[in-house]
Amino acid sequence: MEFVLSTENLTKQYRDFKALDRLSMHVEKGAIYGFVGRNGAGKTTLIRIICALQRPTSGAYALYGRTHTEKDIALSRRRMGAIVETPSIYLDLTAEENLRAQYRVLGRPSFEGIGALLELVGLGGTGKKKARNFSLGMRQRLGIAVALAGDPDFLVLDEPVNGLDPQGIVEIRELILKLNREHQITVLISSHILDELSRLATHYGFIDSGRLVKEISAKELEAACRKRMHLEVSDVRALARVLDGRNIEYTVISDHEADVFGQWNVTEMTMALAKESCDVKTITERDEGLEGYYINLLGGGRHE
Numbered sequence: 001m002e003f004v005l006s007t008e009n010l011t012k013q014y015r016d017f018k019a020l021d022r023l024s025m026h027v028e029k030g031a032i033y034g035f036v037g038r039n040g041a042g043k044t045t046l047i048r049i050i051c052a053l054q055r056p057t058s059g060a061y062a063l064y065g066r067t068h069t070e071k072d073i074a075l076s077r078r079r080m081g082a083i084v085e086t087p088s089i090y091l092d093l094t095a096e097e098n099l100r101a102q103y104r105v106l107g108r109p110s111f112e113g114i115g116a117l118l119e120l121v122g123l124g125g126t127g128k129k130k131a132r133n134f135s136l137g138m139r140q141r142l143g144i145a146v147a148l149a150g151d152p153d154f155l156v157l158d159e160p161v162n163g164l165d166p167q168g169i170v171e172i173r174e175l176i177l178k179l180n181r182e183h184q185i186t187v188l189i190s191s192h193i194l195d196e197l198s199r200l201a202t203h204y205g206f207i208d209s210g211r212l213v214k215e216i217s218a219k220e221l222e223a224a225c226r227k228r229m230h231l232e233v234s235d236v237r238a239l240a241r242v243l244d245g246r247n248i249e250y251t252v253i254s255d256h257e258a259d260v261f262g263q264w265n266v267t268e269m270t271m272a273l274a275k276e277s278c279d280v281k282t283i284t285e286r287d288e289g290l291e292g293y294y295i296n297l298l299g300g301g302r303h304e
């Protein structure tokens with residue numbers, strides 16, 4: 001498996017406070033990696049470190065297989081574009097002027113491609129309008145265009161939809177999906193807006209107090225979050241016999257609890273269980289989604 005970014009026991013310490021605590025994460029090539037954690041969990045710290053804006057206290061990270069201490073790490077970093085905290089744009093300049101400025105910073109030999117880049121982020125028609133008069137969503141898309149100016153194949157976005165209105169959120173989502181699917185750009189997005197992230201991410205890393213609590217693919221997460229009925233019964237073995245007899249999928253959780261998948265008739269099931277002298281105490285529907293998964297995970301739920 002090819003990783004665009006991997007970190008190993010990455011630690012950032014401020015006096016006796018660890019903003020990152022032996023964090024090991026892996027962003028696969030082609031992924032949209034959702035980096036999830038509450039405020040202060042350490043997301044921005046990780047992003048600042050991989051962008052070389054801060055140094056780790058210990059541990060290592062690698063970009064495109066090059067460890068950060070290698071001499072030519074700059075070559076890997078050139079393949080990366082990022083928005084850290086707020087987009088780096090000049091409000092007194094137009095979208096095109098902003099991109100020209102960035103092309104100069106990068107030492108690109110010509111301004112070729114600026115028009116196409118503006119079209120790509122949906123700012124093709126903004127003409128003489130200064131960034132100051134853009135909506136927040138437009139500014140964010142201009143920030144993404146600036147991050148794309150070096151033609152990266154790894155894009156890092158720190159809270160890209162924070163503060164945007166619903167329309168702005170949809171535009172950023174569509175742009176990210178387009179960059180990933182049509183331009184093969186791997187994306188790392190930090191966010192605590194889980195509903196939005198769940199529409200995009202192919203992989204997740206959950207961070208809490210500087211530690212990576214779990215790394216999981218969207219497919220694995222979906223399987224873990226499948227809609228199910230949670231049954232509390234007097235005898236889980238009897239329940240298993242009844243379910244086996246009907247070819248119904250289930251997971252036993254304890255002597256008295258099981259999660260049951262698929263479609264089945266509650267009355268018929270309760271009667272069958274009664275014949276086996278098994279009482280049904282509770283039946284609850286569970287369909288937790290990303291948010292429920294996250295809360296369960298941090299609350300110590302069973303997801304291993």
Ligand SMILES: Nc1ncnc2c1ncn2[C@@H]1O[C@H](COP(=O)(O)OP(=O)(O)OP(=O)(O)O)[C@@H](O)[C@H]1O
Nearest residue numbers: 014017018019037038039040041042043044045046
């Ligand atoms: N220079 C610093 N000195 C001391 N503590 C710091 C410093 N910079 C960050 N921290 C602390 O490190 C922790 C992680 O901060 P970080 O900005 O990485 O969190 P975050 O997950 O990005 O949260 P947010 O979503 O609020 O940006 C926070 O508790 C923060 O107060």
